[in-house]
Amino acid sequence: MARLHPTSAAVSALRSGGQLAVFALFASTALAGMGGGGAPAPQVSFAVPAAFLLGAGGSLARWYRFEYEVLGDRLVVRSGVLSRQEREIPLHRVQNVDVRRSVLQRALGLATVTVETAGGGSTEATLDAVGRDEADRLREELGRPGRRRDTGVAQTTAERTAGEQTAADRGAETDAASAGGSPPDSETLYELSGRRFATLCAVSFRPSAVIAPFVGASVFDDLLFDGGRLLVRYGIVDVDVGPGDVPSLGSGDLLPLAVVGAVGFLLVVWLVSAALTFVRYYGFRLERVGDELRYERGLLGRYSGTVPLSKVQTVTVSENAALRRLGYASLTVDTAGYAPGSGGGGDAGVETAVPLDTRERVVALADAVRAELGADAEGEAVTPEDAFGVDAVERPPLRARRRYVARYALAALALAGVAVGVDRLAFDLPRYLPLLPLVGVALAPLAGHLTWANRGRATVDDGLVTRTGAIRRHTRLVPYFRLQTVFVSRTVFQRRRDLASVVADSASSSGLLGGDAVAHDLDDDDAADLRGELLERLRESLAARRRASHRREARRRGPTGDGRDAVADGPEGDRDTRTDADADGRSFEWVDAGGDDPEDSRDG
């Protein structure tokens, strides 16, 4: 069993000791204050070092009692000072392995390794922190279970437990290719630099940047005040200084002030967005190592992680309006790994594979991922049908467009109604302001058309393609064999026009964040047909994968000829398609490798 890096023990000892010491300082000063004594009591000088020792000691004890090891096909983590916990994670269940290195950790040569499996409320194992080389070794070892070909009971048991058939096979191929344990070929698929990086910073919007102007306004209020004075001096805004030096604005000045404010607000948001993007994606590179994707990014903290291609749930090509105009797009692949909001470093759930590239190259990479997924069924890579092309999808019927127009027009009318109501009953708004939303009514046809034009769906050979979003357009592919449940839903308004939406649910973690694959507003009959087709394709696709995995299994076992195992693995093997993401989500299937290890005590 290995321990975490000693330096990390020192760091966390200092940190928790310091925290407790600070707390003790405050607490004892407060107590002394309550006692009414003038000079600090002698206990204070005693309590603070004691608290430090307590905190540091606790932290060291935790470090001493935290052990991990990769044993055969499992990662075993033992932890806990008073209540001991032992956790085993079968490696073929691992969805993602991420390595995070904060600024401090980079200075000290440390790295935090997190291991994600499907389901579960949180990250399954966090190693905080190990040495840099150890992190690389772990990622290597955890990321590719198939490469580790131990013989004997453990191996067979591992395969019985419904898992990484595909991964194992692919691993075997990779092994054969790079015989002798030499590291697998790594191929750089993508690097973000130069103009592309500048473009990305310029056009991407980070929601967290919206709070920046508010924070800035409170910090730099002097600056704002000076700016306001400039506005007054140049006569853009006219201020009457009333009695008591309270400036009052005429209603005519409200508009220029609002415009200046809005422009300033947007400018700050844009700048902060660009800065955040810069910090986040600095030095982004994507590599393909064997059968997994590996990314690396970050200016201050360095983040890297692996996404096994065989665990990919959905593939999404996204373009916002600005990117689309410039011919750029971004690519996201989803696994079932992350629980909502648990993603380290603020990238909850979704793995951005390519933040920005020309559309052709993004689609080419997406197709490569699809080919990889399809290869599990076919035995060889096939060129997938065009799924992300501009005209690849079928738009909703025309009456759906009427629905969108009506929806936007009604929303604008309602807003105007509210504004007029406020104007009449509560405040006197500037003259034409309450009627401003009526502009929205005029724009409704355009908005409705854009919404309609950017929606669509298609069924290609390997999956369902859905597209949605006028401002930020997502084209999402769900492979048929990843489908979980199919919903057909019709709201009251859709029923009026015989429309229905089809939701193809998969285990991908972006579904938890509202990133479902939804085919919006199909004709009611088409929706029913689509549902039937999806269910049928799911069945066929699973059967094909089953046969393929069977064949591969037979081929692999062929020479040594262990027919019993091949048969036994057959029906289990295909469970991988349903389980690798999922079954384990709710309850792990722990591998008991010949009983030489204690049972898991996750709940211990």
Add this chain to the structure above:
Amino acid sequence: MESLNPRVRLAWVAGALVPGTVILVAGLIADRVGLPVPPAAAAGLAVAVVALGLAAVFFRYRVWRFEVRDDSLYLVRGVLTRVDTSVPYVRIQHVDTRRGPIERGLGLASVVVYTAGSRGADITIPGLTPARASDLRERLRELATESEFDAV
């Protein structure tokens, strides 16, 4: 297509009475404390809310149907938004039967079907007799197991 046991409406009615009762009680308390809330208005609102709830119960019962098909469990439900759900048996992770206090009082049970999906991770069929519920659970379990072995 199979519909639910009619007694399930009683369970739903009990649920529909809750928000109305809350409004009524809140209104009465506000009146007691001296806020300008006429008790009649609170009572009226409560009645309206309960009436809407009862109408929803009526329609929900009429809409709710389910069927054990060849390859998937099929359900139709929803008053305002109607949702047809197909759960392929291959995707069923496990199946529960559940009996809450109200359901036990009415002699009813629910079956909950779990998948690994992110959106429809659990799907509940309410309003079954306990016998039917355990039948259904066993049937679904069998179908889930079978579906893994067929088409090899």
